Amino acid sequence: MTEGLQLVPAETTRRYDVFHTDCPARNVVDHVTSRWGIWVLIALRNTDLRFHELRNSIHGISEKMLAQTLRTLIQDELIWREVEPTTPPQVTYGLTEFGKELGVPLTSLFDRITDRLGSRAAEDIA
Structure with a gap:
């Protein structure tokens, strides 16, 4: 046994308590899981889209x-925005x-x- 030896856990990356109202990570979680935030992220998962392409892919928004929603997700650094200097400007998100x-x-x-719902939900939509 070593006397005077204290075991102190190594400093790890800071963990946030998302259940605390002042937690900065809580805002990002709220934005990602918001009504439209999750759909924007899913719509952009495979390709970059222009504003109207994105709007047309998310029915009801x-x-x-x-x-x-885009402004919020850009501030959270989840998506990027590129403006092409054309007339009118073409804006792409990814x-x-x-x-x-x-x-x-x-x-x-x-x-x-969607796998769990299977054909039952597809029949409801059609």
């Missing part, structure tokens, strides 16, 4: 809500590396739900 990392479990969740 208004231009105002899409613009607001996932950042952080967005791609989050897209993996979201896509898995989405795929599990």
Whole structure:
């Protein structure tokens, strides 16, 4: 036995308590899981899209809500925005590396739900 030896855990990356109202990670979780945030991330998982392509791929979202959601996800560094200097300007959106990392479990969740629902849900839509 070594006397005076104290075992101190090595400093690890800081963990956030998302259940605490002041936690900065909580905002990102709220944005990702918001009504439209998750759909924007899923829509961008395979390809970059222009604003109207994105709007057309997410049925039910208004231009105002899409613009607001995109602004929030850009601030969270989940998606990027590129403006081409044309008339009118062409704006393209895509996932950042952080967005791609989050897209993996979201896509898995989405795929599990759609697989589980199977043809029953497809019949309801048609």
